[in-house]
Amino acid sequence: MSPSDKPSAADPSDRKIDAGNASDVAVPAASAQTVTTRQGMWGSGSGDVSGFGGISRPVVRHRRAQRPYGSWFDQVVDRLLALVPGLDDQVNYDHDELTIYVDRQQLLAVARACRDDAHLRFETCPSVSGAHFPDEAGGQLHVIYNLLSMTHNRRLRLEVAVSDDDPSIDSVTSVYPHANWHERETWDMFGVIFEGHPGLTRILMPDDWDGHPLRKDYPLGGVPIEFKGAQVPPPDQRRSY
Amino acid sequence: MSQANEALAPIDESTAPTEYLINGGDFDAVVAAQRASGDDTLVINMGPQHPSTHGVLRLEVELDGEQVTSIRPGIGFLHSGIEKSMEFRTWSQGSAYVSRMDYIMPMFNETAYCLAVEKLLGIDVPSRANVLRVLVMELNRIASHLVAIGTGGMELGALTVMTIGFREREMILDFFEAVCGTRMNHAYVRPGGVSIDLPENGLDRLRTVIEWLHRHLPEYAGFCNENPIFKGRMQGVANMSLAQAMALGVSGPPLRATGYAWDLRKKQPYCDYDDYNFDVITWDTCDAYGRFRVRLSEMWESLKIVEQCYEKLERSAGAPYMVEDRHLSKPGDLTVGPDGQGNSPAHVKQVMGSSMESLIQHFKLVSEGFKVPVGQVYQAIESPKGELGCQLISDGGTRPYRAHFRDPGFHNLQAVPLLCEGGMISDIVVAVASLDPVLGGVDR
Numbered sequence: 195m196s197p198s199d200k201p202s203a204a205d206p207s208d209r210k211i212d213a214g215n216a217s218d219v220a221v222p223a224a225s226a227q228t229v230t231t232r233q234g235m236w237g238s239g240s241g242d243v244s245g246f247g248g249i250s251r252p253v254v255r256h257r258r259a260q261r262p263y264g265s266w267f268d269q270v271v272d273r274l275l276a277l278v279p280g281l282d283d284q285v286n287y288d289h290d291e292l293t294i295y296v297d298r299q300q301l302l303a304v305a306r307a308c309r310d311d312a313h314l315r316f317e318t319c320p321s322v323s324g325a326h327f328p329d330e331a332g333g334q335l336h337v338i339y340n341l342l343s344m345t346h347n348r349r350l351r352l353e354v355a356v357s358d359d360d361p362s363i364d365s366v367t368s369v370y371p372h373a374n375w376h377e378r379e380t381w382d383m384f385g386v387i388f389e390g391h392p393g394l395t396r397i398l399m400p401d402d403w404d405g406h407p408l409r410k411d412y413p414l415g416g417v418p419i420e421f422k423g424a425q426v427p428p429p430d431q432r433r434s435y
Numbered sequence: 436m437s438q439a440n441e442a443l444a445p446i447d448e449s450t451a452p453t454e455y456l457i458n459g460g461d462f463d464a465v466v467a468a469q470r471a472s473g474d475d476t477l478v479i480n481m482g483p484q485h486p487s488t489h490g491v492l493r494l495e496v497e498l499d500g501e502q503v504t505s506i507r508p509g510i511g512f513l514h515s516g517i518e519k520s521m522e523f524r525t526w527s528q529g530s531a532y533v534s535r536m537d538y539i540m541p542m543f544n545e546t547a548y549c550l551a552v553e554k555l556l557g558i559d560v561p562s563r564a565n566v567l568r569v570l571v572m573e574l575n576r577i578a579s580h581l582v583a584i585g586t587g588g589m590e591l592g593a594l595t596v597m598t599i600g601f602r603e604r605e606m607i608l609d610f611f612e613a614v615c616g617t618r619m620n621h622a623y624v625r626p627g628g629v630s631i632d633l634p635e636n637g638l639d640r641l642r643t644v645i646e647w648l649h650r651h652l653p654e655y656a657g658f659c660n661e662n663p664i665f666k667g668r669m670q671g672v673a674n675m676s677l678a679q680a681m682a683l684g685v686s687g688p689p690l691r692a693t694g695y696a697w698d699l700r701k702k703q704p705y706c707d708y709d710d711y712n713f714d715v716i717t718w719d720t721c722d723a724y725g726r727f728r729v730r731l732s733e734m735w736e737s738l739k740i741v742e743q744c745y746e747k748l749e750r751s752a753g754a755p756y757m758v759e760d761r762h763l764s765k766p767g768d769l770t771v772g773p774d775g776q777g778n779s780p781a782h783v784k785q786v787m788g789s790s791m792e793s794l795i796q797h798f799k800l801v802s803e804g805f806k807v808p809v810g811q812v813y814q815a816i817e818s819p820k821g822e823l824g825c826q827l828i829s830d831g832g833t834r835p836y837r838a839h840f841r842d843p844g845f846h847n848l849q850a851v852p853l854l855c856e857g858g859m860i861s862d863i864v865v866a867v868a869s870l871d872p873v874l875g876g877v878d879r
Contacts, residue, residue, distance in 0.1 A: 255809060255830065288810050289554050318684040321813065321824050321841035338826065340813045340841070347702050351813060372684035375849050376841075383518075398511040398878055407519055408837075414523055429523040434834065 255327065259287045266348060267292045273314060277307040293351040298363045301354050305369045308341055308350065316341035316350055319366065322376035324384035326409045334358045335386055339366065339373075356386065365391035383408035475499055481863070483512045489586065489867060490874030494851070498860060506855045506863065508848050513878040521838045525804030526552055529835060531622035533825075536840060537876025538619055539582050542568075542575040543818040544840070544876070545624035547825040550705055551814035552626040555807050555829050558763075563747075563754040564628035565706045570641075570744035571611065571623060572706075573737040577648065578607045579819035579871075580730040580737075584655060587727070587868035591668050596658055603651055610644050613637065626805075628757030631770055633748065641745055648738055655731055669724035673854040673866035676721050683850045687821025687843050688733070689870060692718045692725035699817035711740050723869035730871075733819075765800055766793035804833035820844055820871050840879055844872035 262268055267287055271294065275281055281304065284295035296304050308316040321340040328334055333355030341350045354363055365388035366373050377388045378397040385406040388394055396403060405412050416428025455465045469477070477498045483491040491512035497505035517536055521529045529552070533544040546568050553560060560568075585600025608618040613634055615623040623630050633641075659665045675685065677693040690697055696715040700708040716732040718725035757764045766786070770778060777783075787794060807829040815824040821843030828837040847870045854866035 257809075286811075289557070289812050291812060293811065317681055320684060320686070320815065320822055320846065321826060321839070323826055323837075323839040323841075325828055325837045338811075340824065340826065342815075342822075344697060344702075349703075349813065349815075351811075370684070371682055372846065372849055375845065379845075396511075398514040400511070407516060412519075414519060429520070432523075434832070 255330075257286050257288065259285050263287045263292065265290075266346075270314060270348070270350065273311065274304060274307060277311055277314075278303045291349065291351060293353050296352050296354050298354050298356055301352070302364045302366065302369065304352060305339070305341075305366045308352075309369050314343065315345040316343040316348070317345065318342050319370035319373050319376075322366075322373050322380055324380040324386055324408065326384060326411075328358075328410050330355070332357050335361050335384055337363055337380060337384075337386055361385055362387040362389050364389050365394075367391055382406065385409065476504070479860075483509075489872055492848075492867070492872065492874055492877075494863065494867075496860065496863065501860050503855050503858055503860055503863065506852050508851045510845070510848065510874065510877050513874045515879065517879045518838050518840065521835050523834065525833050526626055526807055526835065527800075527804060529838065530625050531620070533838075533840065534620045534622050535875065536879050537818075537820070537823075537842060537844065537873045539873045540575055540579045540818050540820070540823075540876075541619060541621050542571045542624060543816060543823055545622065546572055546706065547814055547816045547818075547823050547840075548827075548838075549624045549626050550816065551812050551825040551827045552807060554812045554814055555810050555827060556626070556763075557808070558627065558758060558760070560628045560758055561755045562707065563632075563751045564756045564758075566744050566747045566751065567629045567633070567756055568624055568706050569708065569711070570741060570748065571614070571621075571629075573740045573744070574607045574610065574644070576737045576819045577734045577741075578604045580734050583730055583819070583868070583871040584659075584727060587865075587871075588659065588665075590864045590868055591665065593658070593662075593665060596655065599651070599654060599658075603648060606644050606647050610640055613640050625757070627760070627763040628755070630757075632756045638745065638749060641741075641748075645738065645742060645745065648734075652734055652738070659727070659731075666724060668862075668865055669722065669727060669869075670720070671722050671724075672858065672862045673723040673869050674721050675850060675854060679853060680850075683847075683853065685821070685847050685850055687817075687819070687847070687871075688726045688729040689847060689850070690821070691716060692729050693721045694719040699815055699822060703815070705814070705816055711743050713737075713739050723865045726869040730819075761793075761796060763800075763805055765797050766790070806831060806833050807835075815841070818843055820873070820876075821847060840876075842876040842879065844870070844874070844877040845879075848872050848877060 263271065263285060264287065267285070270292065271283065271285055274294065275283060278300055281296070281300055286293040286295070294304070305319075308314050318341070319339055320342050321338075323338050325336045325338065326334060327336065335356050335358060337354045337356070339352040339354075341352065342348075343350070356363055361384075363386060365377055367377065367388075368390065374392065375397060377391055378394060380386050381388060381391075381394050382396045382399050383406055395401065399407065414428070414430035416430065418428060419426045455468070479496045479498060481494040481496055483493040493509035493512065495507045495509060496503055515535075517532050521532050524532065529548055530545050533548045534541040536544050581600040581604045585597040585604075588594075588596030588600070611621060611623075612618045614637060615621045615631060675683075675689060675693065677695055680690050680693050680695075686697070694717050696717050698715040699705075700713075701715055713736045716729050716736060718728050786797070809829055809831045811826075811828045813824055813826045815822050817823075822841065823843055824841030826837075826839040826841065827835055830836040850870065851867060854870070855863050858866070
């Protein structure tokens, strides 16, 4: 089912859950960024439960929100735009959470503004993590910073995308010292290089480990299991929907 | 390999430090050799197999005499790739994985995960499910604090605190076993609610646990609060001020022991925590003793919440404990009776025979799972150790595209150098215990 078959799905509040239907995932058509189209045999979303209906659905990620964002989000984004010259108004406000997409050149300036400005005052960065999207040309590796403002009781997310070929980002340890281990973990698991980190070494995997386990091109591993004469494949080779 | 070797500086044998392998009973030889070498600095590797490092934590300690000049925690020995494995399992199966991360507080891992999944789905769970979640979380908080206090006490030589701590925890685990069948690794909290309602005698058993805790929790204060040895080991040790805690992003009891009442249950309520009456405990000494006292008092606050849950559960008996949307909850309504047996053959026959569609839906939910809309969320809850965050990314499929857990132990362990450097080697044990890391969660 292609998105044009479902014009009503453009309302982001219409989030329908259906065990058999992925295409009901609501996507605002104007701001959607289709990464790829997924084809498969199962889960067409039709009433046909034989499993042979066929699936074809666009993979959409990182939607961009339209103003007004609502709540305190507009103020914070406006303040950041004023403080960091050249920052793009690239924002997503899904599930009552605000994500700001930042270029890697501006990350340090944004982080510093977030921490120091009295109107923003995101004192801590409780979590840094990565995500790997192999099909996004030029931005396969995403690093996601979750900031917390205790003064204003707010949470904010910064997201930076870099390519597999040049996976380096400025370390935010000079602004948030406690991001240290989180950045090491992101390096360990995804291979993102944090420039200026005081000691960017592996943290969970052994020091001499090859590869970065949470990348999508890194195999899960596992062996087939024999059960009553039949072979059950390892989890990463089983049918996915 | 040759490339790697070239990258390393060559070892200069003339300046390389002397290495000792201590096998027990040969300390005299080591001391004599160290004295002969005239080197005052001693580098000790504490852990990963050491009874007082709370699991497989490795501490590389540099000592000048008994004073710690440098300490570096090394983690990863219990890394089990849970985040990677979850990418290959359905959203419901994730609950069983996260349960195994920080095995001392499984209910919190599960709830953080399920709240995040529910946020992605955009659904609310029934109020009884929320009460059951709060009930198991607060009982789990007491159990977790009992382990923190008990093992922390044991490491100081106060063995009784450990034995009575595990006795009380056993009561709580027995209750969990009666509710969901397992003492640990429950997978009780599921996306959409909880896996099963209280058993028939559940409220009676809960009353027994509450009465037991009322009778026995005062013993910890009696044993420890004014104990001169306990105070001597804890007071003024492992200091961390509010400014330092903020710079290190520390959360949980170590933060509240600096006097700052930051508790996500109050500040960013989830699971209807704003309906409960409880206080946020703080202490103002910024040391290990303060963290102990915060945990001790928090157990009483948790007990207060558990009692309020008891009343709410009494009132809402029979109400749904799982969302009624059959796209999420299994149409079979399979449960386990108090005898440990499953549904009656008549019920199974009715499910199997009366509705073809229900049967298919049940099969699809088990084999394929439900789909979760595209999106990204971060859900933080107040675990016994601090902020437990769950970051989920969905690409619209039946499996998480990416699941990340921000474990409070992982984050708080970064404070170990601050707490220990300049102090005595014996205080390392107190400092690490006061942070209460559980390496299953730290390494995931």
